[in-house]
Amino acid sequence: MSQPRKLYLCLYWHMHQPDYRDFMSGEFVLPWTYLHAMKDYTDMAYHFEKNPDAKGCFNFVPVLLDQLEDYVLQFKSGNMRDPLLALLKLPDHNTVTPEQRKLILDSCFRCNHATMLTPFPHFNRLFNIYRTLQHENEDVFAYLSGQYLADLLVWYHLSWIGESIRRTSELVARLMAKGYDYTPQERYALFDLIGEIMTGLIGRYRKLVENGQIEISTTPHYHPILPLLLDFNSAREAASDMPLPESTRYPGGLTRSKRHIESAISSHRERFGQAPKGVWPAEGGVSQAALMLLAKQGFQWGATGEGVLANSLRHAYGDQALSPDKYHLYKPYRVSDGQNALTMFFRDDRLSDKIGFEYSKWYGRDAVNDFVHELEQILHRHPEGSSPVVSIILDGENAWEYYPYNGYYFLSELYDAVAAHTDIEMATFSEITQMVTPAASQGTATAMMHVPEIVSENLPGVVAGSWVYGTFSTWIGDPAKNRAWDLLCEAKQSFDRVMADGLLNEEEKHAAEQQLADCEGSDWFWWFGDYNPSHSVASFDLLFRRNLSNLYRLLKLPIPAALGKVISAGGGNAEAGGTMRRGQE
Known part of the structure; x- marks a missing residue:
């Protein structure tokens, strides 16, 4: 007798703030x-504590x-x-x-x-x-x-x-x-x-991990976009006409990428007692080289945006690989170079963005009913013999201020409804990786037991991109963003010269390296651009230039005059104040 199919729901909440500290004074510049x-x-922990049957994943960036x-x-x-x-x-x-x-x-x-x-x-x-x-x-x-x-x-x-x-x-x-x-x-x-x-905050999440309710993943320490550190040209894989910075590459990008990854693993082991199994590459920014670098460091799974999957499948197999009912989206994929491999999960943009941008305008119960109905329809349309995996991935902090009562009713009723649903099972990504059946193994013992499978496919290669539109256009390509990259590249060249000269002691070297790592984060580039509101752009523009100026001070070098000039003024009215983006335009 065959067992009924289930839909596996992976809720993945990304928790991140860039470093708001002035490294010279120690003062927090923004709150x-x-x-x-x-x-x-605190609210996101509370909802899991309140419902012990709920399961999900959180990503905590080490710099947070x-x-x-x-x-x-x-x-x-x-x-x-x-x-x-x-x-x-x-x-x-x-x-x-x-x-x-x-x-x-x-x-x-x-x-x-x-x-x-x-x-x-x-x-x-x-x-x-x-x-x-x-x-x-x-x-x-x-x-x-x-x-x-x-x-x-x-x-x-x-x-x-x-x-x-x-x-x-x-x-x-x-x-x-x-x-x-x-x-x-x-x-x-x-x-x-x-x-x-x-x-008490970190301890609450640690206890939820110990209780088996949640899994916590990590991100390279200061949230850098690895593909861009490794190769600016990766931005042209999904957007061939993307304007690039004048600097041809980021100096020593491979070494810096490894440093961020190794530091993140160490941070996670220290705080949660074990190495992380999963990784959310900053901004879901992936490339084949970046993913294999993460796989070599021992990560078992990663996640990114739906646009990356669409670009990668289209590049490998043509448009016919993209099914109208998105069957291609609701499964994990194996990405490998023959020696190292990662299981990759891809964001359902439409449902994730409904939580991020639409449901805040709805009555809470209606929003939950709509979300559950959407999941039921995915299961209904999915081919017999396999179980769909739906990855809901979004910012775990910025959406809720647009909901009444900080999303209290929506989240409470969502967890209650999904945890009690007979055809939906909440799961962590590591649990899914343990249940995966490779496509080539279908029809073997698992199928003979009439248990619906979670089928994974091999993805021949990854077209570099991010969770936003499947490209890197949010962080590079705009004149202000490219100017910021050039300023960072110039500072990195100065860093390399001073380190080679051996004029700093070990404490001074550590301080300079930490400040450099802070400058490599993605958030500064996110905010540059005329489409973002002026007050937010001004804050991040000033802090980025302040960080670079502090780096020159720590290197005992004069501060370039260019750092006294505004990079971007903003002036737009981006949705949600610019703190969030939709996965698709």
Whole structure:
């Protein structure tokens, strides 16, 4: 008697923030790491803790974990190097400097107003006061009292508190009910709560791994796009007319790529007790060379975007390889060079983007019903004798501020519905790799037992690209992006010369290498371009040039004049504020 087929659902949440620290001062220049920690990272753990039948994968980028642990040390020592957190605990806000006042006012209204400001009357009132003054001379802000600034800091942090904390913390409930005129003691208590959230966070995910509910994968340490470090020309595999930087290559890209990979494996082993089995290459950026480099380091599986699979199948077999019902998408693929191999999973762009961009506008239960119906239809259309694997891969932090209640109802009901569904099984990617039957082995013992198989195919080669559109156009090709690459290449050449000269001691070499690694991350290039909003572009443009300037300082070299000039001004109105992209245009 044959067993009923199942659809295997792999939910994969990518957790990442670039390094917001100034390596010279140790100060956090932007607050997004701790804000997402107290809102999104804590809520995402909570939903798995609440539903022990739920399963899934998380990807934690090592540079994010570095920052989370840095915050824990700050709370333990009392030496806060994040200026907003330090201001939250300032005893008297009547003593703030003009620069501190500007920081508070520039920072504390930066959230999605529809879900994180407007629903709170007291926070909204503070914004209305600010809005009344903002068209006047900037000096008029001096009229705002210390109590206004203190209350604004409290409400900003209350709005970024995770919904799971909001529903369980007596302190948060009391502060929200009071609404205004917060005392120093109340601000200190909120500060301590944030410290508790941060301190327990990584341990919560470690426990979920130990319970067998989740798998955690990694990314090369500072989130560099490996194919571009290895070869700028890889960008032309999916876009033959892509303009490239003036620099013909990134100097020493292979060595730098290995360094990021090895450091990530070491980081993962230290934090989670074992080497990672899976990898999300930064931005899903893959090429044949990059994947084989990862396979040589012991990774068993990886994941990327649907566009990469389509380009690769089309290149190998022609358009006929792309089935209208996407049968080709719902299976793992083996990528090999004859000696090393990885099992690769590919993102369902349409369903992933529904979670990322569409369901936030729906009533939660309707969104869940629609998602489950979509999965049922995939199973219904899938050929007999094999079970589909659906990979839902998206940002695990930025989507939820566009949902009411930080996605609380959507995620709760999603996990409940899928975990209880008789025809859907939630699984991790490592579990799927253990169940895979190669296509050449179909009809053997497994099939004879009438158990529907998870069939994998061999992919002859990978056309280089990313999860966004299947190309690297989000990170290279634009004049501003290419200019940033040229500045980085020039800095790397200076780095190589200084290292060869042997003029730095070991501590100085380590500091310079760490700063270089930070500059190699993908996020700086993501933000350059006229389609992104000006305020975000300005922040990342300044931080990138600041990082490169610090690298020259650490190398004891003069800072090039070019680093004093803005690379990109932005000015667009990208969807979701530019923090997320859809997989397809």
